[in-house]
Amino acid sequence: xxxxxxxxxxxxxxxxxxxxxxxxxxxxxxxxxxxxxxxxxxxxxxxxxxxxxxxxxxxxxxxxxxxxxxxxxxxxxxxxxxxxxxxxxxxxxxxxxxxxxxxxxxxxxxxxxxxxxxxxxxxxxxxxxxxxxxxxxxxxxxxxxxxxxxxxxxxxxxxxxxxxxxxxxxxxxxxxxxxxxxxxxxxxxxxxxxxxxxxxxxxxxxxxxxxxxxxxxxxxxxxxxxxxxxxxxxxxxxxxxxxxxxxxxxxxxxxxxxxxxxxxxxxxxxxxxxxxxxxxxxxxxxxxxxxxxxxxxxxxxxxxxxxxxxxxxxxxxxxxxxxxxxxxxxxxxxxxxxxxxxxxxxxxxxxxxxxxxx
Numbered sequence: 068x069x070x071x072x073x074x075x076x077x078x079x080x081x082x083x084x085x086x087x088x089x090x091x092x093x094x095x096x097x098x099x100x101x102x103x104x105x106x107x108x109x110x111x112x113x114x115x116x117x118x119x120x121x122x123x124x125x126x127x128x129x130x131x132x133x134x135x136x137x138x139x140x141x142x143x144x145x146x147x148x149x150x151x152x153x154x155x156x157x158x159x160x161x162x163x164x165x166x167x168x169x170x171x172x173x174x175x176x177x178x179x180x181x182x183x184x185x186x187x188x189x190x191x192x193x194x195x196x197x198x199x200x201x202x203x204x205x206x207x208x209x210x211x212x213x214x215x216x217x218x219x220x221x222x223x224x225x226x227x228x229x230x231x232x233x234x235x236x237x238x239x240x241x242x243x244x245x246x247x248x249x250x251x252x253x254x255x256x257x258x259x260x261x262x263x264x265x266x267x268x269x270x271x272x273x274x275x276x277x278x279x280x281x282x283x284x285x286x287x288x289x290x291x292x293x294x295x296x297x298x299x300x301x302x303x304x305x306x307x308x309x310x311x312x313x314x315x316x317x318x319x320x321x322x323x324x325x326x327x328x329x330x331x332x333x334x335x336x337x338x339x340x341x342x343x344x345x346x347x348x349x350x351x352x353x354x355x356x357x358x359x360x361x362x363x364x365x366x367x368x369x370x371x372x373x374x375x376x377x378x379x380x381x382x383x384x385x386x387x388x389x390x391x392x393x394x395x396x397x398x399x400x401x402x403x404x405x406x407x408x409x410x411x412x413x414x415x416x417x418x419x420x421x422x423x424x425x
Contacts, residue, residue, distance in 0.1 A: 105414040106414075107418035108124070108418075110342055110345065111415060113127075114337055115336060120337065123320050124418070124422045126337075127320055127322050128419060129425075130335075131274065131275055131276045132424040133203045133273060133276065134197050134203070134275055135210065135278070136193065136205070137279045138279035139186075139190045139241070140236070140237055140244075140249075140279070140280065141186045141237075141284060142235045142282070143182050144231050144232065144284065144286060145174040146174065146227075147172050147285065147307075149171075149291045150168065151292045151293060151303035151304055152295070153302065153303050154294070166303040167385070167386050168388070169388050170305045170388065171389075172286075172289070172392070173391070174392075174395065175394050176352065177396070177397055177401075178397065181397040182236055183236055189405060189408045189412065193280070193412040197416050199420075200419040201419070203275075205275050207240075214242050217244040217261075218259075218261055220243050220245055228252060233283065244262050246262045247263060248319060252281060264328070265329065266321050267323040267326035267329055267330055267331045270326070276320060276321070276322045277320070277322075277323075278318045279319055280415070282411065283314050283316070284311070284312070284313055284404050285312055285314045286311055286351075286393055286404075287307050287354075288309075288310045288312075289306075290308075307354065309351065309354050311349065311403035313407050313411040314344050316340065316411050316415065317340045318415075322334045323336075345410045345411040347404070347410070349402055349403040349406050350399070351399040351403035352399060354393055355394060359389040359390075
């Protein structure tokens with residue numbers, strides 16, 4: 068009986084994942100024209116040597132027809148939080164005690180097997196998009212020695228960055244790794260450069276432009292009135308709405324004709340990043356409030372008593388907090404997330420088409 072129940076559960080999981088990917092493929096087919104219409108120069112920026120370096124569109128993209136995807140990392144946000152504050156202030160006739168508001172949203176209804184399947188599909192689509200852009204994509208067999216040398220991260224890999232919690236995945240059969248340059252999501256310090264210093268020699272060996280995208284997919288738009296003075300505002304306001312989007316897309320871009328000590332000695336090293344989010348219009352869930360609290364009642368009472376005693380705003384700062392759940396399922400989440408990721412990778416691949424190599 069136990070074996071039967073385990074088999075049934077496994078079959079149900081497989082069916083859910085398959086359904087999700089199939090739904091995502093249907094959605095991708097309907098949005099393919101929209102993806103192709105995005106101008107990569109409006110969404111991506113890449114320069115050598117930091118902010119004031121040369122654009123990759125002139126010194127890198129047109130220089131090699133071959134492209135090697137050394138890594139492909141997708142971070143799926145599953146928890147996000149936002150806050151707002153009005154600072155206390157005082158002027159004759161206007162005495163404010165300030166206000167604080169916060170809210171959090173937790174994603175529920177999607178499992179790890181589905182996230183892995185989404186990553187695998189997004190990676191395969193990205194390779195196909197690069198090929199369709201007129202580039203020769205280096206086969207996985209030529210990356211095997213590189214993958215054997217990088218320092219992999221422990222899995223499952225979860226991290227919190229600026230109030231957002233996410234779980235990272237790499238395509239099946241490839242290592243999940245980060246370099247010190249992978250912004251806040253990395254597990255490496257600036258003193259640990261081993262994985263990064265393998266990229267330039269890889270480019271030299273393959274005579275290819277090396278990229279390793281790190282893509283962050285968020286499920287909610289969080290809004291805040293910000294940090295303001297009580298002289299300008301009285302209320303602190305926060306909000307959230309469900310909206311699947313790629314909020315970050317960063318990658319090294321390296322073309323090394325020669326390398327020394329893991330760095331490019333002849334060629335170009337650059338970093339490229341998404342300048343504005345790329346989202347999906349597909350609905351995938353509902354937002355439900357789980358818990359809410361504030362000090363409105365107690366503050367009002369103390370303020371009233373304090374007013375009789377000549378102490379304005381005796382109740383202190385106004386405070387409110389809410390906890391919310393975004394409920395989805397594997398199929399709906401797969402469709403929306405693959406739509407958003409597919410739009411972003413298609414736009415990045417369009418860069419290679421816009422600035423072709425001979």
